[in-house]
Amino acid sequence: MNGTGAQAGHDEGQALPGPASATAPQQEPAGPPSGTVQQELTGWGRYPRTGTSVARPERYAELAAWAGQACLARGAGRAYGDAAVSAEGATLLMTRLNRFIAFDADSGLLRAEAGVTLDEILRAVMPQGWFLPVTPGTRYVTLGGAIAADVHGKNHHHVGSFSAFVREFELFTPGGRLRCSPAENVAAFNATVGGMGMTGLIGEVVLQLRRVPSGDMQVQHLPARDLNEAMAIMAAPEHDDEYTVAWIDCLASGKSLGRSVFMRGHHADGPLGHGPAPAKLALPVNLPALALNRWSVKAFNAFYYRWEGRKRKPFRCDIAPFFYPLDGIRDWNRLYGKPGFVQYQFVLPTASAAEGLRTVLDRLARSGNASFLAVLKRFGAQGSGLLSFPTEGWTLALDLPLRQDTLGLLDTLDAVVLEHGGRVYLAKDARLAASALPRMYPRLDEWRRIRRELDPDGLFLSALGQRLEMI
Ligand SMILES: Cc1cc2nc3c(=O)[nH]c(=O)nc-3n(C[C@H](O)[C@H](O)[C@H](O)COP(=O)(O)OP(=O)(O)OC[C@H]3O[C@@H](n4cnc5c(N)ncnc54)[C@H](O)[C@@H]3O)c2cc1C
Numbered sequence: 001m002n003g004t005g006a007q008a009g010h011d012e013g014q015a016l017p018g019p020a021s022a023t024a025p026q027q028e029p030a031g032p033p034s035g036t037v038q039q040e041l042t043g044w045g046r047y048p049r050t051g052t053s054v055a056r057p058e059r060y061a062e063l064a065a066w067a068g069q070a071c072l073a074r075g076a077g078r079a080y081g082d083a084a085v086s087a088e089g090a091t092l093l094m095t096r097l098n099r100f101i102a103f104d105a106d107s108g109l110l111r112a113e114a115g116v117t118l119d120e121i122l123r124a125v126m127p128q129g130w131f132l133p134v135t136p137g138t139r140y141v142t143l144g145g146a147i148a149a150d151v152h153g154k155n156h157h158h159v160g161s162f163s164a165f166v167r168e169f170e171l172f173t174p175g176g177r178l179r180c181s182p183a184e185n186v187a188a189f190n191a192t193v194g195g196m197g198m199t200g201l202i203g204e205v206v207l208q209l210r211r212v213p214s215g216d217m218q219v220q221h222l223p224a225r226d227l228n229e230a231m232a233i234m235a236a237p238e239h240d241d242e243y244t245v246a247w248i249d250c251l252a253s254g255k256s257l258g259r260s261v262f263m264r265g266h267h268a269d270g271p272l273g274h275g276p277a278p279a280k281l282a283l284p285v286n287l288p289a290l291a292l293n294r295w296s297v298k299a300f301n302a303f304y305y306r307w308e309g310r311k312r313k314p315f316r317c318d319i320a321p322f323f324y325p326l327d328g329i330r331d332w333n334r335l336y337g338k339p340g341f342v343q344y345q346f347v348l349p350t351a352s353a354a355e356g357l358r359t360v361l362d363r364l365a366r367s368g369n370a371s372f373l374a375v376l377k378r379f380g381a382q383g384s385g386l387l388s389f390p391t392e393g394w395t396l397a398l399d400l401p402l403r404q405d406t407l408g409l410l411d412t413l414d415a416v417v418l419e420h421g422g423r424v425y426l427a428k429d430a431r432l433a434a435s436a437l438p439r440m441y442p443r444l445d446e447w448r449r450i451r452r453e454l455d456p457d458g459l460f461l462s463a464l465g466q467r468l469e470m471i
Contacts, residue, residue: 036090044333045080046340047402047430050463052085056093060172063201066092067172070459073201075145076117078138080343081430082463083196084145089459092201094144100124101204108209109167114144114202119327121209122319123275131212131267131319133165137375139276139324144202149427150194150388152395154243154323157380161390163193164383165208172201173454182384191450194385196426198460198471199451215273217322219265223309227258227358231394234262234378242266243322247308248374249301250398251294253365257358260376261308265322276320282330297370304372336401342430344410345389345397347379348422353394356420360396360413367409373399386447389425397428407431426464434469444470 036053055071057063070089077084085091098115105128110121118132119139125131136151145151147169152161168181171192178200180189192199222239224230230246233239241264252259326332333341348356357376364371375397382391400406414436417424423440424432438444451471458471465471 039091041074041077041085041091042340043080043082043084043430044078045342045402045430046333046336046338047342048082048463050082050085052091053089054093055090056096058096060097060203063092063097063172063203064177066090067201068174068459070461071201072460072462073114073144073148073197075115075142075148076140078141078145079149080428082467083149083427083429085463087461087463087466089461094142094201097203098142105130108211110207110209112143112205112207114147114169114205115142117142118146119276125209126212126215126273126275126319129211129213129272130209133159133208133210134162135323137324138327140327143205143207144197147193147202147205148195148197150383150385150390151427152377152379152390154245154377156390157244157378158242160380160383161193161385161388163385163388165210166193167206167208169205170203171199171454172203173199174457174459175454177203178454187450188454190384190386191447191454193383194388195447195451196387196464197462198465199454200460212267214268214270215275215319216268216270216316217265217319218268218314219263219311219317219322220314221308221311222262222264223305223312224258224260224262226256227260227354227361230258230260230262230376231354231357234376239264244378246376247304248361248376248396249305250361250364250371250374251298251301252305253362257365258361259305261305263308263322268316270316273319276318276324276327279328279330281328294368294370297372300372336399339402341399341401342406342410343397343399343428344413345395345425345428346413346417346422347389347391347393347395347425348417348420349391349393352420352422356416356422357394357396359416359420363409363412363416364398367405369400369403369406369409371398371400373397386443386450387426387441389423389427391423393422395425397425426468429464432468434467437468437470 036055039054040049040051042049072086073094074084074091094115097113099113101111103110108130134153146162150161150163171178178185244264246260246262248260377395379390
């Protein structure tokens with residue numbers, strides 16, 4: 001990647017058009033859409049499995065042509081459920097639209113195509129002392145996917161979500177190619193960040209990166225005996241840090257309900273990093289579905305609580321284990337066996353969070369459905385995205401193996417979340433009922449109206465959007 005303002009790997013016609021408007025003419029003649037093949041796709045949870053036709057556009061001319069047909073963009077497929085599969089048209093694999101276009105090493109402004117992954121960005125910019133302003137728990141997501149889900153990190157309570165750092169992107173719609181930013185085509189911008197791909201196809205993106213002093217983190221862990229203590233630690237200013245998160249032992253019950261390991265960290269001083277190294281371990285086959293059961297998870301959780309909870313003295317570590325512990329094992333989603341798993345992530349407003357979280361953890365512990373991955377974070381104020389998930393409060397994410405009773409259990413958890421004024425994260429969802437959506441996302445109708453203006457014929461419909469009757 002080049003330095004200040006230089007252009008790299010930039011095909012003719014890829015510059016952002018201007019002036020942009022809802023009827024902006026395309027800058028390239030629209031070529032015929034590339035061919036498709038029939039394929040079965042899943043999200044990261046490997047549930048549900050959906051048959052779809054698949055195409056892999058490589059040039060913007062193809063993307064412009066696809067924007068007039070029923071289709072949906074798919075990034076790295078890290079959304080857990082059915083968000084990245086087209087309901088009735090072609091699913092477009094965007095990962096070949098992955099060129100870096102420009103990087104200003106003085107200002108940290110990056111211009112790249114939507115199929116570039118956060119991993120590729122880190123490896124390119126970390127040696128120059130730059131980092132992502134917001135990063136989810138995996139670096140194997142694309143810029144397009146990060147915008148469409150308006151992803152959040154462990155620093156949401158300080159800086160907000162991904163879209164707060166998106167300076168502009170271009171959106172391919174049936175009406176033309178739009179430049180969207182917080183100042184231009186603002187309605188389309190706000191409907192697209194968090195809009196789960198259903199407003200159009202994101203092409204080029206301009207992202208503001210942040211400076212870091214090194215490739216390392218300064219980290220500290222603290223054990224918390226129960227949920228009250230965990231929330232008190234996380235809310236206490238003296239324990240706050242740039243990034244905070246708590247791992248919760250979901251099988252602990254009674255007096256230990258919600259026992260946790262609180263983890264905090266900030267970028268350490270020292271030599272610049274080279275970006276994260278690729279995973280050395282891989283899970284080559286599906287584990288038998290029974291391998292993760294109540295007893296094996298209970299044993300793991302007890303060990304993890306003691307082992308990680310011991311690290312009370314600040315220590316230094318690479319960014320990868322701090323931000324991306326699961327990326328260390330390729331294909332770790334096979335851990336849950338062939339049936340797959342669901343991730344359930346919800347947020348509750350600050351006022352009702354303690355009671356709501358306790359009820360959810362209690363139901364979970366009683367059900368015996370074993371989640372060995374349960375992560376609690378704090379959210380700050382809501383951003384501008386009409387369907388963005390983060391809203392001020394506390395968010396809990398749980399991985400649950402798909403058993404016979406899992407979906408029924410999650411229905412009861414939805415009722416708790418609704419009762420406490422919360423919402424479920426669509427990027428993780430595979431099973432929510434359509435009736436719950438308007439209560440969870442009060443700006444849904446506003447989003448629908450803007451979406452209809454961008455795509456009157458409902459071409460960009462995902463399987464998730466169809467299930468939740470979003471358009
Ligand atoms: C291990 C793990 C940890 C995670 N941790 C977090 C976390 O901490 N915080 C968080 O917020 N999320 C987290 N996620 C979820 C993940 O960040 C989001 O689901 C993200 O959207 C995935 O990006 P992707 O490139 O894989 O997109 P996909 O999964 O392929 O697609 C996701 C959505 O983006 C849309 N989309 C993708 N590309 C484009 C494009 N070019 N134009 C228009 N729409 C597009 C799709 O239509 C779909 O609706 C995690 C996921 C995993 C597997």
